[in-house]
Structures are given as C-alpha cells and as structure tokens.
Amino acid sequence: MTDLVNTTLAYLNGTWKPLNECQVPVNTHAFQYGTGCFEGIRGYWNGQHLNLLFLHEHFERLHANANMLLMRAPSVSEMNEIAIQAIRANAPKHNVYLRPMVFKKGTGLGPVLVNVPDGFLLYIQPLDQYFAAEKGLNVCVSSWRRIADNALPARTKATGGYLNSALAKSEAMINGYDEAVFLNDRGQVCEGSAENIFIVRDGVLITPDRTADILEGITRKAIFQLAKDRGIAYVERPIARTELYLADEIFLVGTGCQVAFVRSVDKRVIGDGSKGAITTRLHQAYEDAVYGRNEAYRHWLTQVVC
Ligand SMILES: Cc1ncc(COP(=O)(O)O)c(C=O)c1O
Numbered sequence: 001m002t003d004l005v006n007t008t009l010a011y012l013n014g015t016w017k018p019l020n021e022c023q024v025p026v027n028t029h030a031f032q033y034g035t036g037c038f039e040g041i042r043g044y045w046n047g048q049h050l051n052l053l054f055l056h057e058h059f060e061r062l063h064a065n066a067n068m069l070l071m072r073a074p075s076v077s078e079m080n081e082i083a084i085q086a087i088r089a090n091a092p093k094h095n096v097y098l099r100p101m102v103f104k105k106g107t108g109l110g111p112v113l114v115n116v117p118d119g120f121l122l123y124i125q126p127l128d129q130y131f132a133a134e135k136g137l138n139v140c141v142s143s144w145r146r147i148a149d150n151a152l153p154a155r156t157k158a159t160g161g162y163l164n165s166a167l168a169k170s171e172a173m174i175n176g177y178d179e180a181v182f183l184n185d186r187g188q189v190c191e192g193s194a195e196n197i198f199i200v201r202d203g204v205l206i207t208p209d210r211t212a213d214i215l216e217g218i219t220r221k222a223i224f225q226l227a228k229d230r231g232i233a234y235v236e237r238p239i240a241r242t243e244l245y246l247a248d249e250i251f252l253v254g255t256g257c258q259v260a261f262v263r264s265v266d267k268r269v270i271g272d273g274s275k276g277a278i279t280t281r282l283h284q285a286y287e288d289a290v291y292g293r294n295e296a297y298r299h300w301l302t303q304v305v306c
Contacts (some may be wrong), residue, residue, distance in 0.1 A: 005019060005125045006020035008124055008125070010022050010086070010121065010122065010124075011082050011120070011121060011122045012024075012120075012121045013105060013120065013121070016085075022121065022123070024105065024119075025107060027107045028104070028105060028106075029104035029105070029107060029108060029116050030103035030104045030119075033104070033111045034163070035069075035104040035111075035158075035159070036071075036102060036103030036159035036160075037065045037156055037159060038100065038101040038102070038157055039098075039100050039101075039157065040058075040098070040099060040256055041053065041058045041098040041100070041255065042095065042097055042290070043087060043095065043096040043098060043124070043304075044095055044290050044291055045093055045094050045095050045096075046292055049304065050087050050092060050096070050306060051291075051292055051301040051303050051304075052083065052301065052302040052303075053255070053300060053301060054218050054222070054300055055080055055083060056080060056302070058218060058255075059080055059083075060076055061157070061216075061218065062079065062100060062157075063075070063076050065156040065158075066102040066118075068153070069156055070113035070114060071104065071113065072102075072118045073102045073118075079100060079120075079122075080302075082120075082122050083098055083122060086098065086122055086123070086124050087124070087304040087306055088304060088306045090124060092124065092126065094126050095127055095128050096124045097124065097125050097255075097256070098122060098123075098124050099123055099124075099125070100120070100121070101121050101159070102118060102119070103119050103120075103121070103159070104117070105118060127256070130254075130257045130258070131178060131257050135263065136261050136264075136273065136275065137178040137260055137261070137262045138177050138178050138262075138263055138264045139172070139177055139179045139181050139192070139252075139264070140177045140181070140265070140266050141181050141183060141244070142171060142172065142180035142182050142183070144164065144168045144182065145185050146164065146182035146183065146185070146190040146191065146214075147164045147213065148184065148213055149213050154190075154213050154214060155210075155214070155215050155216050157215060165193035166193070168180035168193050169193035172193075179192050179193060179195070179252065180193050181265065184212055184213040185213070189212075189238075189239035190208060191208070191212075191214045191215065191217075192252050192254075192257075194254055195217075195252035195253055195260070196214060196219065196220040196253050197251075197252055197253075198220075198223065198251050198252075199243060199247040199249065200247060200248045200249035200250070200276060200278050200279070201243065201246065201248060203232075203233070204233045204234065205227050205232055205233065205234035205278065206234070206235050206237060206239060207220060207235075207239075208237075208238060209236035209237060212238065217254060218255065219255055219258070219259075220253055222289070222300070223253055223286070226285045226289070229285075229296070230281060232278060232281070232282070244265045244266075244268075245265060247271075248271050248276060249261070249270065249275075249276030249277075250262035250265065250270050251279045251282075251283070258286060258287075259282060259283040259286050259287075261279045
C-alpha cells in the first residue's frame with residue numbers, strides 16, 4: 001500500500017512527479033505555520049469507471065476557502081482538470097481519496113498570509129473504509145472545544161486547524177473511544193474531528209446549523225437532499241450536549257467516513273445500540289448514490305474513463 005501511494009503520479013506546483021519525489025523545503029511557510037487549506041474528495045470504483053463524488057463542489061469550496069485565507073487557488077476548472085488527470089494517469093481500479101491543497105509555498109519568516117507565494121498540490125491514495133464502523137462507533141464528548149469562527153474558522157478546512165481535530169481524536173483514542181464529538185465555545189454540539197453530526201429525535205433529523213463553528217460539509221448537504229427526497233423531516237438548530245444521550249439515533253457523515261452510525265456516547269448506548277431505521281435508510285441511499293446505482297443522483301458524480 002505504501003509503495004502504491006509513493007509511486008502514484010502527483011501534482012506539485014505545476015509539475016507531475018511520483019509522490020515520493022514531491023518535496024518542499026523544510027522552511028516552507030505552510031510547514032512552519034500550518035498555512036494551507038485542503039479538500040478530501042472520494043472516487044468510487046464501480047468495476048468499470050472511477051466516479052468522482054462532488055468534484056466541482058469540493059473545488060468551489062477550496063477556492064472560496066483559499067480566498068478567505070488570503071491564498072490564491074488555481075481556478076475551479078483548472079483544479080477539476082488536475083484531479084481528472086491524476087485519475088487518468090494512475091488509472092486506479094479501486095476506491096480512492098484525492099487530497100488537493102492550496103498552501104503558502106514561500107519560505108519567509110513570520111506568520112503572515114500576505115506577500116507569501118501560494119502553491120497547489122494534489123495526490124491520490126487508495127481508501128476504502130475510514131472507520132471500521134459495522135458495529136457502530138463509540139464516541140465521547142471531547143474535553144477540547146471546537147475552534148471558534150472568529151479564531152480559526154473550521155469552515156475553511158485550514159491545515160493548521162486540524163491540530164484541534166487531532167487533539168480531540170487522540171484524546172478519544174487514548175481513552176478507548178473511536179471518535180470525539182466537539183462542543184463549540186457556546187457549549188453546544190458541533191461536529192466530529194472530521195465529520196458532521198446528525199441526531200434523530202421523534203423521527204426528525206437534527207444537525208447543528210452553519211453558524212455552529214462547523215465545516216459546512218458537502219456530505220451533510222447531500223444528506224439533506226436524500227432526506228428530503230424520502231420525506232424525512234430535517235432541521236438545522238443548536239443541539240444541547242444532553243440531547244446526544246436522549247437521541248434515538250446518531251450518525252456521523254463526511255467524505256471520509258461516509259455515513260457511520262454511533263453506538264454510544266460517553267458510554268450511554270444510543271437506542272438499542274444498533275443502526276437505527278432512519279440511519280439505515282439514508283446510509284443505503286447514500287451508498288446507492290455514490291456507486292452510481294441511483295439515476296436520480298448521477299449528477300453528483302464525474303465519471304472518469306481510465
Ligand atoms: C471537521 C470536519 N467536519 C466535517 C467534515 C465533513 O465534510 P465533507 O462532507 O465535506 O467531507 C470534514 C471532512 O472533510 C471535516 O474535516
């Protein structure tokens with residue numbers, strides 16, 4: 001697997017090279033100060049084609065986030081093209097994950113975002129399951145608060161901000177949990193270390209709104225669409241911590257984790273500890289959509305013949 005990743009052709013600042021030859025100097029600004037922002041995109045192999053999920057949406061988000069962080073990304077269409085070229089060049093016959101990143105490639109001293117040149121990279125790697133989640137995830141509420149929007153906006157997917165995620169996830173793992181759920185600085189439920197969260201109460205799907213210091217997840221939005229199309233009511237509103245313990249169902253969503261049901265929170269079992277009915281419906285619908293089995297969601301996919 002490591003060899004497979006190292007030898008894939010990757011894009012760095014205008015050139016294509018094997019990934020293990022893509023190097024930057026140790027005094028690169030992004031390495032020193034976490035001045036980058038990135039995306040994670042999935043490609044699903046359906047036995048014949050590689051289908052890239054929400055390609056355009058990911059690059060639109062990256063472009064907007066880079067702009068917010070005073071970085072210049074290539075245009076959305078250029079990034080789309082680089083992603084498609086990466087798939088064509090490597091011709092994977094399995095599910096993949098694409099990691100594009102805009103970053104400060106300059107080498108200046110001092111944590112600034114202006115007058116430092118920007119770079120862009122993209123590489124791919126195999127990815128099947130992010131979590132071994134068949135039995136459900138045992139999660140905890142993190143003792144770490146989510147970074148606030150006016151400190152380091154989680155919605156930007158800034159590389160430096162992922163230290164906040166890493167602290168929470170590591171604490172959870174050290175304590176024997178699979179994942180952490182952040183509260184924000186108002187003490188309300190926010191998101192996982194790399195996932196958005198949904199709970200179900202009285203048949204209604206509930207998720208924190210976009211001002212709750214979350215990343216505005218692309219999968220989160222897809223879940224709204226799937227719920228709407230199936231007549232499942234959903235609402236975006238603040239979620240109190242103890243609503244987690246009372247929820248009938250809880251699941252995490254994201255490009256990496258897809259749809260992963262939560263078995264317990266802080267050792268309180270959710271429902272009967274199995275995947276709930278609404279989670280099961282949405283999970284199935286999501287899988288059908290991403291593997292191209294449902295015509296209604298084909299427009300979510302960019303098919304690459306390779
Ligand atoms: C902090 C965080 N929240 C939520 C998500 C889910 O976002 P998306 O569905 O766009 O992958 C991610 C994954 O990228 C994330 O890192």
